Amino acid sequence: MEQTSMFLLIALCSVSECVQRQYHFINEMKNWTEAQRYCREKYTDLATVDNMNDMNELKKSVNDGNVQYVWIGLQNTSCKKWQWSSGEPALYLNWATGQPKGRDNCAVMKNGEWxxxxxxxxxxxxxxxxNNVNTTLVFxxxxxxxxxxxxxxxxxxxDLVSVRNQTENQQVEKIMNDSWTSDVWIGLFRDSWQWSDQSNSSFRYWKSGEPNHASADENFTTVNLKAQGQWIDSSYxxxxxxxxHEDKLILIKDNLTWSEALRHCRQNHMDLVSVHxxxxxxxxxxxVKRASTAAVWLGLRHSHILGIWFWVxxxxxxxxxxxxxxxxxxxxTMRSGAxxxxxxxxxxxxxxxxxLNFICRNDRE
Structure with missing residues (x-):
């Protein structure tokens, strides 16, 4: 393990990312509920899309040029919730007095309040x-x-800026003051569309004018492959x-020590997950939101001899x-990251x- 640490001292930070989700096109005609059941039995769930890279991968998975519409896992629910464009839950809130009023669906920061x-x-x-090391703000x-x-x-x-705590709120306020601007968009928005796998992803790729709710039951999402893969709402x-989609990150709800978790992942999957x-x-x-422990092991390890943290x-x-x-x-002492x-x-x-519970990955980096 210490030899691995020494190697890391001279390694370069990589900007490449492993693919965390694999898409599978199913050329069978089903309604949305039947498609959801099929995906949950055979894979992970109906497709979730996090970003345009995912969207392009999804389109490439459809290997039949005659197909125009395919279901994905986005559905309209009865509950609107505020969330960050980045996909993070909105836990810290800094609304101005009397806000939000429940009429609009996006948020600005003004005088340090929302x-x-x-x-x-x-x-x-x-x-x-x-900059591949730290997150910065750009006005x-x-x-x-x-x-x-x-x-x-x-x-x-x-993405649009997320404001997750008071420190970040102050950083945004400073950028505004330095830029002599009174109000700016932040990444907070609300809608009632949620993913079948309960993902926090807030990525949306609606066709202009959609979702239009042309009928009361248009609460499910299809990709229009003849319109650059943009989305429309449809009846189930x-x-x-x-x-x-088949997720490459797997939560294991067994409670194991870090070494036991590492052994389990390497014997049954690929490795404990690295988050780079x-x-x-x-x-x-x-x-991790489905975990049964307050923290979840990662493939993160500390060398007390060399005084560094490294990924296994x-x-x-x-x-x-x-x-x-x-x-x-x-x-x-021997410490590991969760x-x-x-x-x-x-x-x-x-x-x-x-x-603790732990996360294995199923792909080769």
Whole structure:
């Protein structure tokens, strides 16, 4: 193990990412409920889509050029909830007095507080960006509606800014003051569309004018492959082909020590999961919410001899998501890394003898 640590001292941070989800096109005609049941029995669930890369992979999985419509796992529910564009749950809230009023579905920051706002209004905005080590904030001095601002951030940076705590709220406020702007879009929005696998993904790729709720039962989503793969709302009684997904991250609910969890993953799958990017962290966040322990083992290990943290997959710890007070190099016992299953799902240092759930990966990096 220590030899692995020495190797990591000279390794370069990689910007590549492993594919965490595989799509499977099923060329059978079924209604949405039947398609959901099939995917859950054979794979993980009806397809969830996190970003445009996923969307392109999904389209490539459909190997029949005559197919126009396919079901995916997005469905309309009766409950609207506020969520971040990045897919993170909105746990920290900083609404101004009297907000939200329940009329609009997007949010701006003004004077350090949040106000709901019509998504069609044109505002300047702030994106989350990254230099492969840290997340940074970028003020965009262009006015766009919320959806266009979201698309701009996703194409040019990471996403519209998430504000998960008071410190991040102050950082956004400072950017606004430095830019002499009074209000900006943040990544907070609400809708009633949810994924079949309960994923937090807030990625949407609606065709213009959709969802239009042309009939009362148009509460399910199809991809129109003849319209660049954009989405429309449909009645569940329609019969279409469909796309399932198979998640490459697997939550194991057995309570094992870190070494036992590592052994289990390597014997039955590939390895304990490495989290070396924001995108993989988001997938981990979707998985750990089903855990039965307060924290879940990752493939993160500390060498008390060399004073470094490393991934057992052989990667350096470039991207970091430590909770305050964790992840220091001054650990004096054998420690391993886990991710919190609640709260803001940061990484924490735990004694390797703790018994926790854990996440295996099923792909080769």
């Amino acid at each position: 106000h709901e706002c019509s998504c069609d209004k044109k505002q300047t905005f702030i994106c989350n960006s990254s 965009v001095n262009q006015t766009m509606n919320w959806r266009d601002a979201q698309s701009y951030c996703r194409q040019n940076h990471i 009684t329609n019969n279409y082909s469909f796309v399932c 990017s924001v995108k993989i962290q988001r997938r981990v966040m979707n998985v 997959s052989g990667r350096t710890v470039c991207y970091q998501n430590w909770a305050p007070g964790n992840g220091t190099s001054e650990e004096d 991710v919190q299953s609640g709260g803001d799902q940061r990484w924490i240092s735990r004694p390797e003898t703790d018994k």
